[in-house]
Amino acid sequence: MSGATHPIVKGWCPGAHRPMMSGDGLVVRVRPFRAELTSAQTLALCDLSQRYGNGVIDLTSRANLQLRGVAEADHPALLTALDALGLIDADPAIEGHRNILVPARRDAGGLTGRLYDQVLAALPRLPDLPEKMGFAIDTGPDACLGYGSADFRFELDTTGALLLRADGAQTARPVTEATAKAALLDLARWFAETGGGPAGRMARHLTTTSLPQAWTQTEPRTQSAPCVPGSVPEGSILGAPFGKLAADDLQTLLEKSGASHMRLMLNRLFLLVDGTPGDTPFVTEPGNPLMSAHACPGAPFCPQATVPTMDIARDLASRVSGTLHVSGCAKGCALPRAADTTLTGRDGRFDLVRNGAPWDTPCARGLSPKDLNETL
Incomplete structure (x- = not known):
């Protein structure tokens, strides 16, 4: 259905360095590197939520975490604690642009992790981009990030070859792991030089501006069915209704499950690596x-x-x-x-x-x- 105008929204998201004031206090967003926290980091974050926030951690649509209800006077102490946990960037500008989706199901030290490192290395060299723009590295065993918000998408074709696709385009440019970072910088510069800034997002820019032919060569593999709660080879996928993670419930889950890590996923899901949930208020079966x-x-x-x-x-x-x-x-x-x-x-x-x-x-x-x- 259409006919109404899309509302004007802020051009940035709350971060750790630059939180956003809401009705219950500051919203402080934490973007864990590789969308992953160790069990120790997760337990510490739960403690910080109870100490400085309202005791509930939000799991966002971009697979990040948010602490809500933080008093302005407590923000500096919270920021120091997050830095000590290794959960934030020292540079606020890099922090604001580190919107990187990665699949929770992936091989340790595999292609996804190596590409993540390349995207991190590229961030300081990117042109001035709208802060809401982000990246997806959809190179896990299944294509699973298509519904996630991202503008620059590393994907695979049906043969497993690497592609870089501009969000909103049906086809992509073939790249290799060795050329991936340079290609990302090329596409970002094209977006900036062709006036993409006012559009705010890649897909909106492509409604009025055509990509060069080099970026429309190959189709990516088909997206898989969305992940659902249940057991997977890596551990257990759980669901958080409305993205709400009560800190005390999450602490209990981590302590009893034996999980080594927690990986954040789209659709308000999270993966307990090597963990078995047992009895928990979180969703453990599909169909809820x-x-x-x-x-x-x-x-x-x-x-x-x-x-x-x-x-x-x-x-x-x-x-x-x-x-x-x-x-x-x-x-x-x-x-x-x-x-x-x-x-x-x-x-x-x-x-x-x-x-x-x-x-x-x-x-x-x-x-x-x-x-x-x-x-x-």
Whole structure:
């Protein structure tokens, strides 16, 4: 569904060095290197969440972590602690651009890790890019990062050869591991030199600007079915409904599971490397309707939201078919794309969008929570 204008959103995301003020305090985003934390780092982060935040860690749509409810006076101490844990960059500018998706299922020391190192090395040499732009290294055993937000995508073709694809393009440029960094810099410079900055993202830029032929040579392999909770050779995949990781629950899980590491995944999933979850409040089996429901913090935790979201999404999750998105406002932070059923907060009530995003034209407006129970 279309017809409405996409809302104006901030051109940057909260980071560790540059947190964002929300209704419950500062939001401090932590981008773990390689989307991985040791068990010791995870336990320490849980402690920091309880000491400086509200005791709940957010697992974001880009597979990062957020501490919420941090007082401004506590931010310097929290930053020092995160640095001591090796979870942040010393340079705030690099920190702001280190938006790198990697598959949780990967070989230690394999191609994915080597490409990650190349992307890290390229960050200081990139032209001035919009801060929301990011990278995906979709070179694991299955192609699994296609739905993740990224602008520069390292992928494989059907023969296993390496490609670099501009997000929004169907085809890509063949590269090798030896030429990968140079190719990434070339594509970033092309984006900047052709005026991509105002568009903000690669896919939007490509709606008005054509790529050079060299970047449209080869198709990537087909994306696999999305990962779901359950056992995998590397350990156990678990789900966090609405991306909420209660620090005390996560501490208990890490202490009892025997996991060596925690790897962050898209779709509010995480992998316990070499871990067995046992009894836990996190989702351990596929098919749980809460994993198809999306909701931002909502009011009163976000100043732009005019409605509460979490309880309504939890109540409706098992009653609607397909994906459900309850958004506190038209930005759609929890799911910035279409869902089967989208509820958008506006002036204390909800607009209903079928098969669309929060900024699309609704089919019903001004619904109360009681109206939702009768309509859905």
